[in-house]
Amino acid sequence: MTTFIQLHMLTSYPPANLNRDDLGRPKTARMGGTERLRVSSQSLKRHWRTSDLFQEAAAGHVGVRTKRLGVEVREKLEAAGIKEKEAQKWAREIADVFGALKKDSEEIEQLAHIGPEEKSAVDDLVAMLVEQNRGPEKEELALLRKNPTAVDVALFGRMLAADPAFNVEAACQVAHAITVHSVVIEDDYFTAVDDLNKGDEDRGAAHIGETGFAAGLFYSYICINRDQLVTNLSGNNELADRAIAALAEAAVKVAPTGKQNSFGSRAYASFVFAEKGTQQPRSLSVAFLKPMQGTDQEGDAISALKSQAERFDNAYGACADSRYTLNVLAGEGSFDELLAFLGSK
Incomplete structure (x- = not known):
């Protein structure tokens, strides 16, 4: 039960x-x-x-939600001396594992919830590619885990439309x-004063606004x-x-x-x-x-x-x-x- x-x-x-x-x-x-x-x-x-x-x-078991994994990978590759064209290509190959990419970009189209061991695997792969100055091979791109140890992924789930086998319920x-109880939303009228305005020419507020509460x-x-x-x-x-x-x-x-x-x-x-x-x-x-x-x-x-x-x-x-x-x-x-x-x- x-x-x-x-x-x-x-x-x-x-x-x-x-x-x-x-x-x-x-x-x-x-x-x-x-x-x-x-x-x-x-x-x-x-x-x-x-x-x-x-x-x-x-601590140690919390994931990240991001579209920018590929951007981060490209920046690390370029910072390590990899040429721009190769860095872009390799970063796209890695980011594509976690979801479909935007056109001509390393960004993932939808937020991907990535577990700590998956992020660690990405970092290790990037370090190896830099050391060996080459692109990732197909078997090295098996970065996803069916049961990541991220407690937030386990609690709130994960949907990867591009690879549903790695979804988490x-x-x-x-x-x-x-x-x-019932409520009535009120409005707070507020002003902001310019501290350097001595009022010699204009005594008006520098900003006027309102916010509901x-x-x-x-x-x-x-x-x-x-x-x-x-x-x-x-x-x-x-x-x-x-x-x-x-x-x-x-x-x-x-x-x-x-x-x-x-x-x-x-x-x-x-x-x-x-x-x-x-x-x-x-x-x-x-x-x-x-x-x-x-x-x-x-x-x-x-x-x-x-x-x-x-x-x-x-x-x-x-x-x-x-x-x-x-x-x-x-x-x-x-x-x-x-x-x-x-x-x-």
Whole structure:
């Protein structure tokens, strides 16, 4: 049976613009007939994956997403004295392993998620080509791995349209975070002053602008297929535990960076409800289909989450084998105990 780990989190952000749409305004979604603030799963995953916290926790097992692998290879070859024409040709041959290339370029058309051992293999091949002053042979271009040890690839998956045999099925699903209550987006009118303008001729501002913002209590949901994660990591249970712990800590502590310099809206989750079991996973977002109202939205939201979990249990039987709650508001639980609960031991 498949073992699932589910994390349900409530995080309160003060006035902020965490994740912008194409007009620069906070992203939204309509739910229960009202407008909510939204942070996309793509934004959440990138900020978690690239955070110092995640990078340090999974050091040595984090991949890179890039189109510029071939450009980097060409630059290294040219820096080592390889002629421009040969450097371009060899770089294209290497980059082509990871995806179709743009016309007359070393850039890959789509972002490729490259594991650390794959990147190391590329670096070793480049060093050998420089030493022997020759192009790569066909068998030397077998640089991809079916199960790279990059925990971010194992968690969030990889799709290589040009070579689907090396695709990796994501072991982690991340929902878009939404506010548990309705919101009205406000506009911050601001000006910038020229420090060297003494006002002798012009007392006007050097710049005038506005930016949208809103505050909200967000519900976030993560589901991890632990068995898929272990499979993606070639059976390495210890590395799977590290990946889960790194993701959990980033999800609880790392805020999206959108407009942080203007709003300073960093926050930790104030409530985490963790579940483990072989039962089919389910989100608890329906608890907030009717938007929260009143002055104690955090307390009400926590009660709504707990009640919704109980209602699902009453209807379908226990929806998890074991659970752990970290409730900052009530002073219950600790982060260290949460990580211990999420581990396989």
